[in-house]
Amino acid sequence: MEHNTTFPIKQSELDVLRDEASSYLKSVQWEQSARAKNRDKDGKDESILLYLSRANNGSNVEITSVSKTILALKKRLLPDSVAIPMYLNQTLYAVQEGLTLGIWIKDSYYDSSGLTSLNQNKSALDANGKREYESKMHTATAYMLFATAYKILNDLKPLASDDLSVMKQKFAGIPEVSLLSPIKGISCALFYFDKYLGHPEIVKTDKDVIDFSVVYFEALIDEIQLRKSTLEYTETIEDRTYKLENSEFAVSGWNNMFQGTAKSVEFNKIQFEQIVGNRDAKHFARRLTERMLSYDFEAKKNPFQELGGFMPVFMGYGIPGTGKSMLIAAIATRLKEHCDTLDIPFLFHxxxxxxxxxxxxxxxxxxxxxxxxxxxxxxxxxxxxxDAENNLQERTAQGVSAGVKEVIGVFLRYTEGAYAVNYGNSSIGLFTNLPEMLDKAVISRVQGRFKIDGARTEHDFLDQDHLWWRKLDDTMPDFVNMQGPENYSYLQNQGLAKNMGEILNQVEKPSEARVHAIYDEVEKNFSTNQHLFFANLYKAMQDAFPFFSSRDVRNIQSAISLRLTDFDLEEDWFSNPEIYFKKDYDTKFNMLQELMRANMKGLDFSEIRRQEVVRYLDNVATIADTDFKRKVDARVNQLNIETAARKTFEGL
Structure with missing residues (x-):
């Protein structure tokens, strides 16, 4: 559903609700359900769950106070300090602000969903009316708790420790979540929050209070997400965004920005020189990293995007075993190293x-x-x-799961369409052995593509072996007693190419037979420096490959634009970031334009256009023909086996 309207959350309206929020922190009462009390039987940490379930000293209803517990923690952890120490204070304040915002969101849902009028005429409702009233109360409570937890995470996550795994192990889950009414929802959530805070094992230092709060409210969001599908009357939640005045914070439906964003995934560090062959792929990867690093955080845009040299979606494809995973790690390594030097936050995702x-x-x-x-x-x-073909495979193929179709739908929506926001700071790379199995609409989103073809020359294979035996040579110097090549020093050909022209200068004619035939036919009537040559080539391609469309022509155009920006950034820009990387957007843009002009002086536009068109059309044909070829090869192989078997049999 589109998030079409944004409503402001005014600070003045929150001020009115703050007293109500702080009254919940002073005291809530909650009666534990029998199920919650008996959870210690199969709990993961018996002592904590036992403690939670016996929390009510024999009476059924217990009153707890988060603010008193925080004061008690202060006495226990920092007996000498007079004021409430910073972390405890920040937690208390964040929970109060979260509750205030949650109450505001709940009130807003009451009005937008018609719950306010149901509430006013409660006594006169018929059975259907009562059912609607209860259902809307559940939804109001769930959304209030979601918004509360979301705001608390927004405020506390930046202050929490990077690694919360120890705290998560101590945490035994939330025994119950109540959605019966807003008051019950808040009372239940704060009751268990308070009980955990009072447990001596959970909080050992004042920093633990923040860390635990983040773990607890993340768990609360997860609990609500689990129940989300059972809620009704959610239209007025999902069609709007609430934005907090004078802040970046916004609540947009049930979207949780903190999921998956917290930490970069670990990866093995690999340098490009350790990858043998793959000249095209390594060159592309270097260009990608230079372009991403040019992103301007102030202007929230990338000068390369304006010059037509940025690829939000690209694809690397090749046969198995040619180094896809190594290449992913090498791109991540290069980006991470430069980001660390330039002090830029980097997410490997x-x-x-x-x-x-x-x-x-x-x-x-x-x-x-x-x-x-x-x-x-x-x-x-x-x-x-x-292995992009696993999650993004052709939707029309037999046996494709509903899950794959859902994933592709989201991918298409976020890469082009109403949701597609690209500031020029992120790039999605599809890596696959089987590009022909990818969905056609997904492939058409790909703006840059390159082959990952592994070792290709005598020197590549020499170097691949050398990377292996040199480890033996290091441990036992005379053990590998073999003769080396005469006029080649190891790895000298594994460096990066100067530009794409160096890699493509051997591209004369298409390598795919069908494309070659079409190309030759069109070339009889037009020369490659005529615009009509390309118009007729595209038309003939479309006749042969019906799925070839204007989108493909746009992709070819963006590939040509990439070539026009195919120049090295100056060496000293990296060693001294002040010269380029730290400059404002307009200065960066002008510096790149200068480089681009200098670079274009030596280029022949029609030749670049021809090379890129040949490269792209070959790719289209490869993808179209591979599936067919695979079936033919399998059949030929089968026939060969049968023929050989017959001969063997006759010879017996």
């Missing part, structure tokens, strides 16, 4: 393997959660999808 869910709608939800961080303009984001 690979697509998780567990994306496809068996629940209806579950895959779409997970995919939205994965795509969401790509809209964060405050960091550089590299988002590889390894």
């Amino acid at each position: 690979p697509m998780p393997d567990t994306l496809i869910s068996t629940f209806q709608g579950g895959s779409a939800e997970k995919m939205v959660e994965w795509m969401k961080p790509m809209q964060d303009p405050t960091k550089l984001i590299f988002a590889p999808i390894d």
Whole structure:
């Protein structure tokens, strides 16, 4: 659903609700359910769950006070300090502000959903009216708790420790969540929050209070997300965004920006020189990193985007075993190293393997959660999808799961369309052995493509072996007693190419037979420096490959634009960031334009256009023909086996 309207949350309106929020912190009363009390039987940490379940000293209803517990913590942890110490104070304040915002959101839902008038005429409602009233109360409570927890996370997450795994292990979950009414919802959530805070094992230092709060309110959001599908009357939640006045904070439906955004995934450090062959791929990867690093955080845009040299979606394809995973790691390594030097936040954000869910709608939800961080303009984001054919395979193929279709739907929506925001700071890379199995609409989103073809020359194979045996040579110097090549020093050909022209100068004619035939036919009537040559070539391609469309022509145009920006950034820009990287957007843009003009002087536009068109059309044909070829090869192989078997049999 589109988030079409944004409503402001005014500070003056929050001021009115703050007393109500702080009264909940002073005292709430909650009666534990029998189920929650008995949870210690199969709990993961018996002592904590036992403690939670016996929290009520024999009476059924207990009154707890978060503010008193925080004061008690202060006495226990920092007996000598007079004021409430900073972390405790910040937690108390964040929870109060979260509650205030949650109450505001609840009031807003009451008005927009018609719950206010149902509430006023409660005594006169018939059975249907009562059912609607209860249903809307549940939804109001869930959304209030969601917004409360979301605001608390927004305020406390930046202050929390990077690694919360120890705290998460201590945490035994929230025994129950009440959605019966807003008061019960808040009372239940604060009751268990308070009980955990009072447990001596949970809080050992004042910093633990913030860390625990983040773990607790993340768990509360997860609990509500689990119940979301059972809620009704959610239209007035999902069609709008509430934005807090004078702040970046916004609540937009049930979207949780903190999921998946917190931390960069770990990866093995690999340098480009350790990858053998793959000249095209390494060159592309270097250009990608230079372009991403040019992103301007102030202006929230990238000068390369304006010059036509940026690729929000690209694809690397090749046969198995040619170094896709190494290449992903090498791109991440290069970006991370430069980001560290330039003091830029970097997010390595690979697509998780567990994306496809068996629940209806579950895959779409997970995919939205994965795509969401790509809209964060405050960091550089590299988002590889390894073995892309698993999650993005052709939707019309037999047996494709509903989950795959959901994932593709979200991917298409976020890469082009109403949701597609690209500031020029994030790039999604599809890596696959089987490009022909990818969905056609997904492939058409790809603006840059390159082959990952591994070792290709005598020197490549020499170097691949050398990377292996040199480890033996280091440990036992005379053990590898073999003769080396005469006029080649190891790895000298594994460096990076100067530009794409160096790699493509051997591209004369298409390598795919069908494209070659079409190309030759068109060349009989037009020369390659005539615009009509390309118009007729595209038309003939479309006749042969019906799915070839204007989108493909646009992709060719963007590939040519990439070539026009195919120049090295100056060496000293990296060693001294003040010269370029730290400059304002307009200065960077002008400096790049100068480089581009200098670079274009030596280029022949019609030749570049021809090379890129040949490269792209070959790719289209390869993808179209591979599936057919695979079936033919399998059949030929089968026939060969049968023929050989017959001969063997006759010879017996």
